[in-house]
Amino acid sequence: MQKQKEVVNGRTKSPTKMLTITAALVAINLVLNQFTLAFGPLLEVGFAFLPIAVLGFLYGPVNAGIASVVADTIGFVLRPAGFFFPGFTFNALLIGLLFGWFFYRKTITLGRIATANLVVTIIISLILTPIWLNIMFGSPLFAGPRIVKAIVLYPVEVGLLYALLKNLSRVDLKL
Template sequence: MKQLNTKKLAFLAVMVALQIVFTRTLGIDLGSVQRISFSFIPVTLASAVVGPIPSGIASAVADILGFVTKPTGPYFPGFTFNAFLGAAIYGYFFYKKELTLKRIILANVVATLVVNVCLGTVWVHMLTGSPYGPLFAAKLPFQGLMLVIKIVVQALILKRLVDEAARMFQ
């Protein structure tokens, strides 16, 4: 992993702050297990600009700080792992790569299925004891809708945001 300079650390700090604001302040909770949020914007931007590991760490930090500042239930490290893994997946697909529609779709499908649907369902099952099957089935429509929203938003703005952020580091 390449050394992070002061500018990139400051950039990550701003992305962490934006994730917390987008999730905890501007997010809309739908029950105890679903949330509408645009926190994926700073996550994917950080992933594309600084890479999978630094953005994963920043997302994990945002998850912990967000919980400390505005808890919405018990703390569970599985969700922090999901934050890290989701950002790392985006970083794998976006960092130093051309941001094509195909790449955006693939990254979002992988992140949604692995992190949000599969692992997220496992964590909720472990926390609540609810049967896995119905939880899984209940997550699919919402995650399908969020998948489409993420793809459309990223296709419209991610390349421009990455180009602007890259200019800061030249």
Template sequence: MSKLKNTRILAITAMLAAVSIILSYFKIPLSPLIEIRFTTLPLAIAGYLFGPAIGGMVGLLADVGGYIIAPTGPFFPGFTISAIISGVIYGLILHHHEFSIKRVFIAQLIIVLVVNLLLNSLWLSMLYGKAFMVAVSARLFKEIIMLPINTALVSLVLKAIGERSLIKKVRA
């Protein structure tokens, strides 16, 4: 956490959490259990630039901050855990490595399998009393469709960031 002593990194971390909260307003609800969201971009950027600890912190701040600003239902800490784990996964797989679409795809695949299908389906089944397998099967189609879309979006953003020399200095 020594990175948070750097005011530039602290400011970028706060900005990424704020951007994630703003992006949470842009969602496409398909059913009570299925939504298409774009909040993965700031988590991927945080993990890529600063590593798993700050990636997880951005997930925590974005989830809790988003709930405080505009709650859309009861607060459930399981989704906060999912957001933290997503940021950590991005950090573990993308930080200190050269950009590659393969690494982004691997990170996205792990997040889809572990976080989106397993954990989030578990949280939804606990929260709404739906059967776990019903939640997984309902969400599977969306996750299959979103995997290449999120991989492409994250790849485009991270490639652009990686090419900026100013950000490379901050990333160290």
């Protein structure tokens, strides 16, 4: 029995290759999630969002969303920090869906990257995460340091995403 292959832009997409690349990018996400650059007690720069954005770019919102949920769940099992809270897994799902929605089969521009990152920052970092932390610990919904962190990290994340996805879009990937 022959495996079904999807044809996109005149190229055949192998489900096996897609699953393999997705698994590799989930593994990279898990590794990157362990490493952050700390600048003082309040500011940490992480890079774990990059493989999820690449998945969104390569395979779309559904693949990136599911892979992000899998990475979040495996990450919690490997290195639990407190108790499991499904709100953060929902955040992971939304991040994958949003990156896929903004990048899949679309031209990569600085404006598109900036808009996608702004939407993710506002929805995830400034709205949902404070709600989850309030539910879990009773912390305030609006914290100044969180807003300052989002403002400081925004251009860094946009620059990293733009450099990565623009270079990926220039390469003729046989994925």
